[in-house]
Amino acid sequence: MRAVVCQHAELGVQDLPEPVPARGQVRIQVTRCGICGSDLHARTGIDDWAEMAAEAGYDRFGRSDQPIVLGHEFCGEVAEHGPGAKGSLPTGTPVVALPLLRNAQGIDTTGLSVHAPGAYAEQMLVQESLMLPVPNGLDPDIAALTEPMAVAWHAVRRGDVGRKDVAIVIGCGPIGLGVILMLKAKGVRTVVASDYSPGRRALATACGADVVVDPAAQSPFAAAPSKGHVQGIPAVLELAVGTTEKLGRLPVGWWHAWRLVDTLGIEPKHPVIFECVGVPGVIDSIIGEAPLFSRVVVVGVCVGADQITPAMAINKEIDLRFVIGYTPLEFRDTLHMLADGKVDPRPLITGKVGLDGVSSAFTALGDPEAHAKILVDPRSSASEPEPVGR
Template sequence: MKAAYIQNGKVETGTFDDPVPSKGQALVRTHSCGMCASEAHFLHAGQNVIDLSRQFGGPYAQLNFDRPFVPGHEYVGEVLDYGPGSERRVKVGRRVTSVPIMRAEGSHKVIGFSHECPGGFGELMLLDETMLLEVSDSLEDDLAAMIEPLAVGLEHARRGNPRPDDVPLVLGCGAIGLGVIAGLKLLGAGPIVAADFHPGRRELAIRMGADIAIDPRETDPYGPLPDLGARRVNLIYENVGQKGMLGRIVAAAPFDGRIVMGGYCMEEEAMFVFAAQNKRLNIQFAGGEEPQDMDLAMRAIADGRIDVRSWLGERIGISGVADAMAKMSGPEAPVRSVVDPRLL
């Protein structure tokens, strides 16, 4: 199969042996796959991510940075076949996505961050049949590829257990922050405050359901907000993942505030426990999506409750992956570029 792959911090293209499914595994031909910042992390910090997983336990511990792996965990594809003895839960020919985890045959791997389970930047994938979610016929491929990133935001939103009297603040309006906003809107939370440095992302936040979107360099997101009748935020969602964010949030959060940490910080964090205790803060660390979040994301996109079309940027083949990944951190970058590995 043809694929774009990462090896030693570089993006290359090449040919791999076609993967062969075992019991409980589906062989899937990729149609579309979103490009996530987590893939870009491996271009400059891949060995650090692997080392942290080996030190603290994590999904990347089995990766060898010197060996190629095919990334891509935001995918939709067509079921081609199953391994011997599989239950064959979804008919061959149907489109599927999944939580990007492989547990069949006693393994525990992350699709797209594994030498054995190539991701959606390649023509073929192996997926765990117990994780398969059959994709609605009404969803075009590129929108279906947004199910997984949206589901992460929905998971983070519900982890905060929003209440009717909350004023949520969403820090960072990339794909995950936008998904949090959409999730909060579905849960009836609000008014929702979004904060991001970039005007384009603030505009997207409003489109996803935020009531106000502010530049934190100009307006203190933790102070009385004039547009909300001087109300203050009390439920804070961190989606930036930079060192120092937790400490700054603890210092600024209100008494009895609640904090949901969704940003993926790979550096050691520091905070004053004294401040957190005195304010009686509750800090919740959010993880990845669960099947219920994937199902909700698909249904909400399909029935129009959440419109993710504005997330979509260019559609590229595997030869365009390196260039698109190099540009994805800029302020003008789309929320998601989409890879079709059937295209060169």
């Protein structure tokens, strides 16, 4: 079979042996695979990821000197069941799967390990227990986005965003756009999006953002409706003193009323901010500009060292949360949100290539004005990204 192999940061199409499913595995014929920002970083920085993962106790990441087939956002069709597989989904069934594969030595991350080749290929292996049928005749272009949209759904759920909260999305690359889509699917009424790229801002609007700003011209925090957000230390001091004075007019001790507020979980109003850039300095800039008590959900992956000013976060009582991936349930629920039409990620898809065009697609994705998400169709002969109507 043909596959795109990455080794020493070089991408090239090679003929590889057809994968043979082991116990509990299924071989699928790949129909689509999305090119993820993680793939772009892995091409040149997978060694850094491997070392970081090893520090956390996981030593099965790929290395740059190994021949790795990237690709973890995929859909395909069942081609062969391995030994011990239930076989409940017959040959030809359209499927998606979580990108994890159980091998004899452990569980590998599909597309980021030499032991679990990814979907930049005509065929690949998936774990049957993590495989789901694609419902409602969902277009493979959309089904392939289950994985990145599940990342966005997990981030939104971890953000604990209410419908009346203000959500601010910093960075409108594919993950930021996915977060916007999922925020609107959850019913959040006010979503502010910020990106330097005019093209990305246009995509943010297409994905449903209510306010879209160029941070070079306006702060997204200034553009966001205040809705009672506490903007500075003098305001929080006034809030403490003023609230105590008001409660003191009640016929009971003010502390009884305050304790009731605590019991009910009532907090000062604050935005929920999603950092979707992953560049050093962004988290610190958000901490510096955000209103007090803001919740910051870090979705962008900054692999290198970064620096923040803890005292500023302390003074503002910033709630900082880091997220990665999704649960199997979130993955399943995302697939059905896509299939039921509750989320439409088509604005993200800006191009398609065949296996021979993956290298050129990596280059094209370096221009935010040209592309957001490029899909790989192993059956296509396109050697350059073919544009997709937005």
